[in-house]
Amino acid sequence: MNHADANRHARLRTRAVLTVALALPTLVAVVPARGFSWYTVGGSIVVWFKSTDTRWLSATTFPSGSETALSVLAAAGAWNLTGGSAWFYTYGRTTVSPPDGFDGISYTEAVPGDYFDDPQVIAITLLGNQGAEWVDMDTLINADAPFNWGWNLSVAPDSEMLMHPEEYGFVLLQVMLHEFGHAFGLGHEDGLVCTMNAAYPSGGTFGQDNIVEPHADDRRGQRTMYPGGIFTDLGNANFFRLGSGGSAPILFTPTTADSGDQVAFRIQIENLGTTILNNVRQGFYLSPDSTIDTGDRLIGSLTWATMGGGAAGQFDVLMTLPDVLSSGEYYAGTILDDTHLITEAFEDNNAIVYCNTLTVPFQTPEIQDMANVVAACGQPVTGPSPSLVRPQNMAPVVWSLEQKPSGMTINATTGVVSWPMASAAGAPHVVSVRATNGVGHDEASFIVSVQPQLPGFVPITERQAVCGSTFVGPAPQLASPACGGTILPWVLESGPSGMTINANTGVVQWPAPTRNGSPHTVSIRGYNAAGSSTVSFQLRVPVADTNGDGVGNMNDLLHLILCTPAFHQPMPANCPCANLNNDATVDLLDFGRWQMAISAGS
The missing domain is CATH 2.60.40.10 (Immunoglobulins)
Known part of the structure; x- marks a missing residue:
């Protein structure tokens, strides 16, 4: 520990001065050496007899019940509550003003600012001793306050208040706690945070309630001078010591x-x-x-x-x-x-x-990887639900679609996509979503693969072929082109003899339609990625149409007569179509069949 030897003889009279710290240096992390200080005479610590002193308060400056009096008494009381020390302050009031010098009475008084040689002095304590015993401690406070910044009577000053006396005034309680440390014999200590730091606001306060009380080093000094019992308490301080002071x-x-x-x-x-x-x-x-x-x-x-x-x-x-x-x-x-x-x-x-x-801070959105989706063609699609890497730092966001298949929408609040009917056309589909907040945006993509359905076809109505003319069938049409996908190949499942099919288009062709077996069932099978299905239609070749004009009427009777052997020189064209019973010759049997067909409307 450090101590100051006053090197005085029988009587000691000096000044312990609290001044203003006008500027704070740059913050430096330090763990300073510890060391409270005291005064000695002849190697003995100067202390008060019986570990007590009475502070006599000016009745003018500190009237009973006033806020100024409460600040002074709170400062004295804080030293009484340090624990582990026998020290105890009492107080009284006096009308003597100003302090009358070395008279064995410890006054506490406010005096005009011009009393001090240095205008930056906030307060001083005049120390008086006889040998190794204190007998008189007068504390004088600058009533005008340095720079006319005034006084603050808060009993729980926050850090802002303590650091800016030019705005809030000097906190009287903080000043008096320092001065009353001198008043029982402590000197200045500027190596670490403590109440006895020489510059205002000294060591500051404790706890979130801004408690003004002595620091650990000050208490160690007090206990060394006035030892007491056992005491347990912890303190979390609001101020730290700067490396270069303050x-x-x-x-x-x-x-x-x-x-x-x-x-x-x-x-x-x-x-x-x-x-x-x-x-x-x-x-x-x-x-x-x-x-x-x-x-x-x-x-x-x-x-x-x-x-x-x-x-x-x-x-x-x-x-x-x-x-x-x-x-x-x-x-x-x-x-x-x-x-x-x-x-x-x-x-x-x-x-x-x-x-x-x-x-x-609010962060730019970052979307987590999104899972791909497999959808059934023709069915509605919902999802996936996108999520942010740190939703607590990125939400809320507005979701939008940057790339999508036709008909897909997105919920701007949840980011969930909806597609009323999945389409295989253009699949697989790349879907890109964007999340936007006030800081920025991010995009993420996923793939929608669409499983095709078995092909379904639009029904084909009954068709008619004309004897003697090549029949070309209709192209089969998918009932749901979006889900049928590509049909390849097309296969003729059943049809009349001689009929063929285009494997790429599904169109059938019959070069020589015949009445035999009419009506014919034509069945076509189409294949896609999901499998195959068939579409069928009826193909009729009219029996009464002997001349191949597609209509059964009296012209066909004339054509039938002309194609008989009696009239075969020259034989009309398309006579094979007049052979209605397929017996290789046109005769009365064919006339009979024609009559039956024309009567039946076929």
Whole structure:
């Protein structure tokens, strides 16, 4: 530990001055050496007799019940509550103003700013001793406040308030806590965060309730000078020590991070008690509001194996954000002994919330790989349902189709595609979906393969062939061209003798139609990838049509007569069609059959 030897003889009278820190250097991560300081005479620590002193408050500056009086009394009370020390402040009121010098009475008074040689002085404590015993401690406060920034009477000042006295004024409670540390014998300590740092706002506060109380190093000094009993308490401080002097609020970096990123949290933890504490867990949390508790999102923890009594230190702790963390703004905080395994005198100084907030940004959509789809031709298709790699950071998005088969639509909210009827035409189909949000967009594709159906055909009506003329049949038509696919080959399943089929088109041809067997059944089979089906039709060759004009009438009777042997010189064309009974000659038998056919209308 460090101490200051005053090198005075019987009586000591000096100044302990709190000044303004006008600028803060660049943040440097340090773990400073520990060392409270005191005053000695002849090698003995200068202390108060019976470990107590009475602070006499100016009735003018600190009237009873006033906010100014409450700040002063709260500062004195904080030193009484440190635990592990026999020190105790009492107080009274006096009308003597200003302090009348070295008279054995410890005054607390506000004086005009021009009382001080340096306008940056916020307050001073005048130390008076007899040998190794303090006898008089007058504390004088700059009533005008440096730079006329004024005073702030908050009893729970936040970091913003403490760091900007030019805007909020100097916090009287914070100043008086420092001065009352001098008033029982502590000197300045600027090597680490503590109440006795020489520059305002000294060591700052504890916990998310912004508790103004002495730091671990200050308590160690107090206990060394005025030893007491056993005390257990932990403290999570809101300020850390800058490498080149001065204090600043704890923070974390970066303040914008994605799920799964690492964040460095600066912490200042202190064992404010006298006992050695083992296996102290410290949890790190994210919260949607500015109050941190164990019900918030735990992102990680560490365990301090041993924390000696009065130990303190500042550290940077790396924590990895959860892989699943929704976009938004979070308050970050840490809780010392978040498992509540240690019984402490006070629990309200264990949790802190950082001044800066963590932003988990909205990210450009990234669509997960999409499964291909096999659809039945002619049937409706729904899906697949697309998903984002990190929906908590990318949604909501608007879904759209960039490439699709005709008739397909997409739900803009869910991204699910719908196709009323799958078509094999053009299959396989490439489907490309796009997800768009306020940051950007992403596209993903999948393939829809369409299984063809067995070919189905439009029915073919009865057809008529003309004796003596080549018959060319109709081209078979698919009932559902979108699902039939390509038909290849076409096969003639059944038909009259001499009929053939075009294997590519399914069109049949019959060079010499005959009446024999009429009506004829023609059956055509078509093949596709799914199998085959047939389509059939009836083919009739009219019996009464002897001249091949396709109509049975009296002209056919004349033609029949002309084709008989008596008139065969010269024989008319197409006489074979007059041989109705197929006996190789045209005779009366053919006349009889013609009469029967014409009567029957065939």
